[in-house]
Amino acid sequence: MIVAPSILSADFANLQRDVEMINRSTADWFHVDVMDGVFVPNISFGFPVIRAIKKHVQKPMDVHLMIVQPERFIKDFKDAGADHLSVHYEACTHLHRTLQEIKKHGMKAGVAINPHTSVSLLEDVLPLIDIVCMMSVNPGFGGQKFIEGTYKKIKELRLLISKVNSKTLIEIDGGVDLTNAPLLLKVGADILVAGNTIFSSDDPMETIAILKQSKLASNV
Numbered sequence: 001m002i003v004a005p006s007i008l009s010a011d012f013a014n015l016q017r018d019v020e021m022i023n024r025s026t027a028d029w030f031h032v033d034v035m036d037g038v039f040v041p042n043i044s045f046g047f048p049v050i051r052a053i054k055k056h057v058q059k060p061m062d063v064h065l066m067i068v069q070p071e072r073f074i075k076d077f078k079d080a081g082a083d084h085l086s087v088h089y090e091a092c093t094h095l096h097r098t099l100q101e102i103k104k105h106g107m108k109a110g111v112a113i114n115p116h117t118s119v120s121l122l123e124d125v126l127p128l129i130d131i132v133c134m135m136s137v138n139p140g141f142g143g144q145k146f147i148e149g150t151y152k153k154i155k156e157l158r159l160l161i162s163k164v165n166s167k168t169l170i171e172i173d174g175g176v177d178l179t180n181a182p183l184l185l186k187v188g189a190d191i192l193v194a195g196n197t198i199f200s201s202d203d204p205m206e207t208i209a210i211l212k213q214s215k216l217a218s219n220v
């Protein structure tokens with residue numbers, strides 16, 4: 001399983017320190033949330049910050065775009081250092097084309113879905129999707145409460161992935177904590193994003209290590 005700490009909850013005045021902590025930890029990816037104030041009711045950061053982070057990260061950058069018309073910026077995010085680029089299903093009129101473009105630029109292609117979006121809508125594009133970023137909160141803010149209906153959606157997506165025989169990974173984003181992590185993995189999640197749980201803890205490195213071990217806990 002993969003742990004992806006969300007930079008959104010880092011201390012922005014000490015970004016390099018927090019990035020280096022993640023480098024030293026057992027985390028696998030950096031999850032980078034980009035918000036435009038239109039698709040979601042919040043604005044996070046853009047290219048200058050991503051470029052600055054990229055200079056220090058030693059793990060893949062998993063960029064989650066919560067912006068309208070994400071297809072306009074595919075090359076810019078590649079140039080800024082994104083290794084994976086996730087666009088929202090709800091923000092893409094031509095999702096198939098957008099996924100092709102992301103891959104053409106050498107990045108893994110992700111599709112994020114809001115809590116109200118059924119996984120069945122992904123069936124026809126699933127073979128093109130490397131990562132489904134399933135929102136387990138309404139996107140826009142860190143530190144929100146996990147939506148319990150997510151477990152059912154993970155099971156449905158797992159079935160769909162095996163039906164179309166794709167290698168798509170399931171990423172869970174929002175409200176992940178040390179309590180729900182084992183069950184999320186048990187029902188079929190591959191990647192856990194965590195912001196608040198990691199950065200508000202007394203020992204973020206240790207919290208990452210515990211999340212990494214959630215797979216073991218899911219088998220007991």
Ligand code: DX5
Nearest residue numbers: 006139140143174175195196
């Ligand atoms: C929410 C973002 C998440 C967020 C997760 O819109 O997409 O990645 O940072 O934060 P937590 O883990 O605090 O819910």
Ligand code: ZN
Nearest residue numbers: 031033064173
């Ligand atoms: Zn995210």
